[in-house]
Amino acid sequence: MLISLKTDYVFKELFAHENVRKQFLSDVLDIPLEEMKSVRIMNPFLRRRFRRQKEGILDMALEMVGGAKVNIELQVRRQENWVKRKLFYLARLYTEDLFAGQNYDRLRKCISISLLDFNLTQGEEYHTEYRLRTKGGKELTDLFELHIVELRKPLGETDGLDDWIRLFNATAEEDLEMIKIKNAGIREAIEELRTMSLARTLRFLYEERLKARRDRWAEDEYVRNEGRAEGRIEGQAEGRIEGTAQSILLLLNGLGDVPSELSKKIRSEKNMDTLNQWLKAAAKAESIEQFIQSSSIRL
Numbered sequence: 001m002l003i004s005l006k007t008d009y010v011f012k013e014l015f016a017h018e019n020v021r022k023q024f025l026s027d028v029l030d031i032p033l034e035e036m037k038s039v040r041i042m043n044p045f046l047r048r049r050f051r052r053q054k055e056g057i058l059d060m061a062l063e064m065v066g067g068a069k070v071n072i073e074l075q076v077r078r079q080e081n082w083v084k085r086k087l088f089y090l091a092r093l094y095t096e097d098l099f100a101g102q103n104y105d106r107l108r109k110c111i112s113i114s115l116l117d118f119n120l121t122q123g124e125e126y127h128t129e130y131r132l133r134t135k136g137g138k139e140l141t142d143l144f145e146l147h148i149v150e151l152r153k154p155l156g157e158t159d160g161l162d163d164w165i166r167l168f169n170a171t172a173e174e175d176l177e178m179i180k181i182k183n184a185g186i187r188e189a190i191e192e193l194r195t196m197s198l199a200r201t202l203r204f205l206y207e208e209r210l211k212a213r214r215d216r217w218a219e220d221e222y223v224r225n226e227g228r229a230e231g232r233i234e235g236q237a238e239g240r241i242e243g244t245a246q247s248i249l250l251l252l253n254g255l256g257d258v259p260s261e262l263s264k265k266i267r268s269e270k271n272m273d274t275l276n277q278w279l280k281a282a283a284k285a286e287s288i289e290q291f292i293q294s295s296s297i298r299l
Contacts, residue, residue, distance in 0.1 A: 003197040005168045023185020027160030037065040068109040076117040111145040126153035244275040251282035
């Protein structure tokens with residue numbers, strides 16, 4: 001089973017990758033990818049202007065080339081006064097750069113993108129864009145731009161945004177196969193999701209393995225005498241080492257055939273700090289060759 005992208009820390013981990021950020025913004029904002037020269041992560045805390053002002057914390061604050069600021073928010077539960085709350089944060093983001101006595105030309109374009117796991121608007125349209133316009137459609141300014149993406153509505157034609165919605169709704173490997181557009185950004189997002197899901201599965205298996213060993217040690221302790229306590233501690237340490245080595249090999253087996261020399265090297269390592277470093281490298285690696293390079297293992 002895949003880990004859910006609707007989890008806060010997974011959502012933020014995904015957008016820590018710049019290629020993912022660029023591709024996502026390109027697909028949502030309909031901006032050519034080649035124009036996304038850089039999308040950097042900003043401080044998510046909005047500055048207070050006076051002591052009693054409500055503090056603002058953004059889910060993911062970004063800055064594009066040219067200075068435009070973007071707030072990406074994931075909301076899984078409907079909240080009272082959600083629209084007012086959203087406008088509050090957008091206004092705070094807009095005025096954040098202006099101090100007393102400074103010119104208004106410091107103010108920059110602000111874009112808000114909200115991914116909602118509930119239906120907010122009527123109708124079947126799942127991506128709605130709001131800007132400051134007259135009733136007749138004449139635009140006043142593009143400095144405020146609000147995008148609402150409703151994840152639960154049925155999808156239409158297959159395009160970049162559709163595939164991002166499929167990715168956010170994915171719960172199994174089969175759901176990832178439904179993603180048709182495989183550009184570099186969404187491929188990286190898919191692989192990152194698989195890595196995070198595997199890491200979660202790995203932690204579960206590892207903890208279950210340790211639990212089984214602890215239960216066995218408890219049974220052994222019942223029949224052992226006090227004089228064998230030292231040997232029991234050594235056995236526990238060996239169990240942790242063996243379990244970590246097995247976890248590393250489990251990850252590597254998902255990348256391809258593990259060379260016997262590499263397998264032997266991992267199984268023979270007794271330093272727990274080294275094994276933990278290899279475990280992290282294996283969880284992030286996209287190939288066995290990349291793991292060997294990042295872990296500095298000499299074969």
